Amino acid sequence: MAPLKFCANISWLFTEIPDFTQRIYAAVSAGFQAVEAAWLYDCDLQELQRAREATGVEVVLINTPPGDVKAGDLGLGAVPGREAEFRQGLDLALKYARALDCKRIHLMAGRVPVGSHRMAVAKEMEAIFVQNLNYAADMLSKEGITGLIEPINTRITDPRYFLDSPHQAAAILEKVGKPNIKLQMDVFHWQIMDGNLTHNIHKYFPIIGHVQIAQVPGRNEPDSAGELDYSYLLNTLKDHDYQGYIGCEYKPLGFTEEGLGWIREYCTHSK
Template identity: 55%
Template structure:
């Protein structure tokens, strides 16, 4: 029996943004374009207050299943990008986790990307890394228990420090694998963005095969310009998609990229994947 076809989720923080400020309209556009699901990276301004979506009138559910949301970033004005690895901010992390769980429940989403956070300004990885890693491990253990009650999975994502975010704490797949080994919980998994993996490590075939047992979600974009998978760049996504399908990947493939022109005009690659699988 051939492996099932891959399923693709449109990240509506990046796609279908052309004149569509309303997140629900973007979800409708993703459905019309042939996506199987959506990622809503930041649902908090659209779906309830920080105390939980049950406190406000609920808009309709999105037109497609929600494959993924992110945890709250923290103090955005201060440049925060998550709280998971920040020593001394454990209480804030717990509050943000509870907010994320409430929103995920309302959206019927079972995966939450737990943002690790950035190194403080002027602090090196060598100096602060051990304390931040220990904090992240402790917070992920706490998250595992709370997410398990709801049947949810928590994800950690290495974000490259070469092109995208020089101060993001979790920046390589190897670092993420080490942390997941320490946590050792079945509902805390790896969110592997192949764009970030290529920028930091390359060796995509070897890395995907080695990391596959840890993977709970995958995202894609071309390197180096973070455009459509079919755009000119370093990654042969036809090969990558065949590899994932051959490995029996069952989750969604999140599409988190910047369209070169309009979102819809750049979706020829999706039609080609559908036709070839």
């Protein structure tokens, strides 16, 4: 059984280094062979390419553009009336993914519009999301790229985010029915919304295309104080023969490298 693989989310880790591209070098120096990021679009693409080529790092995952963050956007995939902007954002994500040889794009659902009641717009937003995901699936299949949808908890992190549970996501994926659109399991969000992680990992494992981790409730290192036993959870993924990367998407309690002992400890104990 292959060992688990971890990648550094450089939107969250190594933030003590202001220059985003330099975080790639820092991640590799710390022992990571792969990185992921939320949004790279403020960075010069050629600089990112040079960093990738110089280090040999694998770029595992990027997100579609969030939209107008100052206006309250956090993705556009399910937002009514924003279909054209979603497609423009997907084009930009594909440009970066091609250049960086990145094979996964998180297709962000977005937030329930301000002034709208979640239940009142749920069916419309789901229909738009399914439509946009079908469009994305066709575009991504031409590039050999997997699209991902990620539930984000609405209890702590983002009360207005449309996609908030693995059950909702699985139902949407069933309606889309495309093999290159999968579920992104962020353990932090899953635990807050539903718990029952062992059952949910087993139930949804066939459609999981990427995993991210952080402790609950502080969203810090997996071995920091909190309610999750990551030794157990990581071994559960290993027992399922999970082949993908596990994204380290957490807020380090101090300098990033000082808090990476948990990876070495897990890898030592799991051999």
